[in-house]
Amino acid sequence: ETSTNTVTHPLSQLEILLQKTASPERVFVGDTLNYTLTILNPEDSITLRELVLTDTLPGELRYQAGTARVKLPNALEQALEPVVE
Numbered sequence: 001e002t003s004t005n006t007v008t009h010p011l012s013q014l015e016i017l018l019q020k021t022a023s024p025e026r027v028f029v030g031d032t033l034n035y036t037l038t039i040l041n042p043e044d045s046i047t048l049r050e051l052v053l054t055d056t057l058p059g060e061l062r063y064q065a066g067t068a069r070v071k072l073p074n075a076l077e078q079a080l081e082p083v084v085e
Contacts, residue, residue, distance in 0.1 A: 017039070017041075018037065018053075019038040019040075021038075022035050022036070033061065037053065039053065063082070068080055068081060
């Protein structure tokens with residue numbers, strides 16, 4: 001077949017930024033460690049409709065049920081229980 005129309009579309013770059021932090025810097029058995037994952041999708045990147053993030057905690061750590069929170073731009077923080085395997 002012969003194309004009769006040429007369509008061009010600029011492709012936007014996908015740029016997801018991930019930052020992981022933990023505090024306090026030193027903990028002992030039984031202490032609570034605040035573990036934060038910050039995901040940024042810059043305004044000039046592709047709009048995401050869904051994002052799946054898999055993060056494996058070190059074997060020495062245990063997730064405390066009910067402590068996960070999600071904060072989206074221009075929205076209230078909300079609880080979101082992750083899948084724990």
